[in-house]
Amino acid sequence: MAITDIPEVEAFILHWGEMGSQWGVNRSVSQIHAYLYLSDRPVHAEEISTVLGLARSNVSNGLKELQGYDIIRRTHVSGDRRDHYIAETDLWEMLMRIVQHRKKREVDPTIALLAQLAEQLDGREDVPLHIRQRIGRMHEFMGTLSGWYEEVQRLPKSTLVALMKLGGKVARFIPGKSKD
């Protein structure tokens, strides 16, 4: 009996697939991820293909993408020539890696483009001031966010968890602020 026979497991996998597709991740990819997340042993591609009803090739591509995100990894099972896969189950790790990956893929190139545009527009009197300003501000804004994330991302997980628990109370440490 496959774990997908459990209705709650199936619901989880289906929902995970839907959610992924809303964030620009192919439905099959997220489903494969969900299945691996709920498995406590290395799983081979054929099994995923059967259990989720996807073509073997589709699974192959999905696994490749998930490895690109670095949230699953390949392992070997002795006596079996096939590749097996297991998912990262530490959710902090998982989240950080997903964010890291998408930042590198989408945010960083955007900042690079904005930097270029801002430079080209600098001092260009033939371009309306408000346009130069808005592209400039967008550049600065995304750069600030990105820099902040790079710093925070380096903090030990335990610190991050502690900061989370603090919630809005972190405001206390800002001079002049005292929310709550």
Add this chain to the structure above:
Amino acid sequence: MAITDIPEVEAFILHWGEMGSQWGVNRSVSQIHAYLYLSDRPVHAEEISTVLGLARSNVSNGLKELQGYDIIRRTHVSGDRRDHYIAETDLWEMLMRIVQHRKKREVDPTIALLAQLAEQLDGREDVPLHIRQRIGRMHEFMGTLSGWYEEVQRLPKSTLVALMKLGGKVARFIPGKSKD
């Protein structure tokens, strides 16, 4: 001369459209948003349609969606019967509203589902323990993140900006931690 004749403006709009589509936002919608973001006066739908080369109906739907995100708003120009639109230009505001909207639309329902699944699985000896644990942990994790966001989101913008500037140094305030 439309601002889209400026190559940098066109590049910005096209890139914004691409980026949007990677995050599950329809390309036309993001392009419309980019155009409004770079305009310093109220713009009517027909203009957007002409300038971006999109069908009038497509623009209409795009504007509706952007209003759903609450990052553009309708205004009126005296002497003109047409609806005009302007974009939020405060980037903090913009980001917060986008996040709020997507959280409500995608994250909150996910947490609700996880809560339901976790409850149904509670104590169910016929379901492998690791499955119950992993769904439970996912629920807890997303709930924690969500709660944290709700708190932080309520802080005044100035506090948030100050916290951002602090970067990794916030860790100082965590007992026992001292990064940097």
Add this chain to the structure above:
DNA sequence: CAGCTATTTCTGTTTTTACTGAAACAACAG
């Protein structure tokens, strides 16, 4: 190195999503 077995790549098909243009609807002006 010959024969399996597993994996990936490729091409055509299906499905989904985005988009257009026309028609219906709404709001206003005279």
Add this chain to the structure above:
DNA sequence: CTGTTGTTTCAGTAAAAACAGAAATAGCTG
């Protein structure tokens, strides 16, 4: 109340993305 202008809805079309199955490749194994 009627013609005009503007907006939205709807149904069909086009484009894009996802997917399946076959073919090609890679990598073991004896």
